[in-house]
Amino acid sequence: MFREMRRNAQQLTENECIDILNNSTSGVLAVAGDDNYPYAVPLSFVYDNGKIYFHCALTGHKTDAIERNEKVSFCVISQDKIYPEEFTALYKSVILFGKAHIIKSNDEKHKAITLLAKKYSPHQTNTDEVVAESFDNFHIVRIDIEHMTGKQAKELMNS
Secondary structure: OOOOOOOHHHEOOHHHHHHHHHHOOOEEEEEEOHHHOEEEEEEOOEEEOOEEEEEEOOOOHHHHHHHHOOEEEEEEEEEEEEEHHHOEEEEEEEEEEEEEEEOOOHHHHHHHHHHHHHHHOOOOOOHHHHHHHHHHHOEEEEEEEEEEEEEEOHHHOOO
16 A cells, blocks of 8 residues: 555664654644645654654644544654765655544543653653643644655665
8 A cells, every 4th residue: 555665775674763753853744735735734743652643723724634634644854964065965764654633532632742741841840730721722633653664865874
């Protein structure tokens, strides 16, 4: 169902992909937007056990698109150094495909927002208080990963 990577010698292992997801702070979500135009939006996320979690507004373009079509793609670039004199870039990236779901379970929503808070605000001591105050004002979306590949520049292989 999903295409194999054309330059598979540059393919990262699953563990390398997971490391990138765990250590990156932003990615780009792509959905089928209004009038079937692609809609790609950068966002903060957390990876946990084969799933991506992010928060979003209760209404808006992203929420509407996910409710209309659960199939999404998500891309993270962890390294991107340009060498203009050599017409190349040293990069590492991950692209995944999956199905996005707005979480209905308060327990799962609380778990996911706690993971996000720990990732982005690890030293805050009032996380539970802040989450409780705003809990009903946002959605948590879970992407169930169906296919994931990572790729690196050939110059980074075996380094």
